[in-house]
Amino acid sequence: LAVSSRTAAASPCNRLIRHRQNMKGGTITVVLLLAAVAWATEDHTGDFDKIDDRLDRLTARLVKLEERIESRVDPARVVRAKSLNAKVTQLEGTGCGTHDFQCGGSDPQCVGLLLVCDGIKDCRNGADEATCQVPLKTGDVFEGHRVFDRCTRRQPEVFNFEITAIQTRTAFNAYARVRANLVMEYDDGVVDGHSSLPLTGLYSFGTHKVVFTPPEDDRLGLSCEFDGANFDRCVGRTKRDSGETCAKFIFTKKH
Ligand SMILES: [Ca+2]
Structure with missing residues (x-):
């Protein structure tokens, strides 16, 4: 007490x-x-711009570093690794919509397909402007082998298409106009035949896919999709108007 x-x-x-x-x-x-209130109410646009610039510079350095590493590795192995990566992405899904391009890398981002190769960097890693050369040239011949065919009239086991022209300046820079000639030898059980059909289509830089408009009145269109790494092989699909795939072929470049 x-x-x-x-x-x-x-x-x-x-x-x-x-x-x-x-x-x-x-x-x-x-x-x-x-x-704190004063800092929060101040205009920090300049600070964010500086951070953005720094990030851009770091990304550019990283891309250069990747290029240097890749230049020291066997190019065929790089293509195989990228093809494998593309296969995994295809199985897992890109997380983007059907009209989007996935920027890839460790910073996944979706940008509209029309923004690919338009000359303005939309992906933070610049991937949308990184590969803007058409991987096809006049004279290329691709030979397709049938996987299944539930719709074509002639049911060819093998057929070719030869690229006859490429035009890169189109209304949309994201696409190149492609002309080709489709050639098939067939035996429909009654007669042996030979067909040659001119094709016109568009190559999309965003999807690495060339889509030909239907050359005949059966309204069957043909597309061939590359994996974005190996441009000597594409998966061909014949589609009905409804969008259903009714025939599939694997195309490989002959020359
Ligand atoms: Ca762009």
């Missing part, structure tokens, strides 16, 4: 000191809060 009364006797002074300390602490808190 004695100790308790001594403490009680000294308490007015202690309370004054504590009060002053609380006042000081409160003042510091208020000042810090005001500083």
Whole structure:
């Protein structure tokens, strides 16, 4: 009890000191809060631009580093690794819509297909402007082998298409116009025949796919999709108007 009364006797002074300390602490808190509010209300567009610039510079350095590493590795192995990666992505899904391009890398991002190869960097990693050369040239011949065919009139086991012209300047830079000649030898059980049909289509830089419009009145269109790494092989699909795939072929470049 004695100790308790001594403490009680000294308490007015202690309370004054504590009060002053609380006042000081409160003042510091208020000042810090005001500083935070002032920072938050200031225009920091310039700061964000600087960070963006730095990120761009770092990304460019990283891309150069990747190129240097790739240049030291056997190019065929790089293509095989990229093809495998494309296969995995195809199985897992890109996470983007059908009209989107997946920027890839460690920073997944979707941008519209029409923005690919339009001359403006839309992907943070610049992937949408990285590969803007048509991987086909006049004279290329692709030979297709049937996987299944439930719809074509002639049911060819093998047929070819030869690229006859490429035009890169189109209304949309994301596409190149492609002309080809489809050649097939067939035996429909009654007669052996030979057909040659001119094809016109578009190659999409975003999907690495060339889509030919239907050359005949059966309205069957043909597309051939590359995996984005190996441009000597594409998966051909014949589709009905409804979009259903009714025939599939694997095409490989002969020359
Ligand atoms: Ca772009």
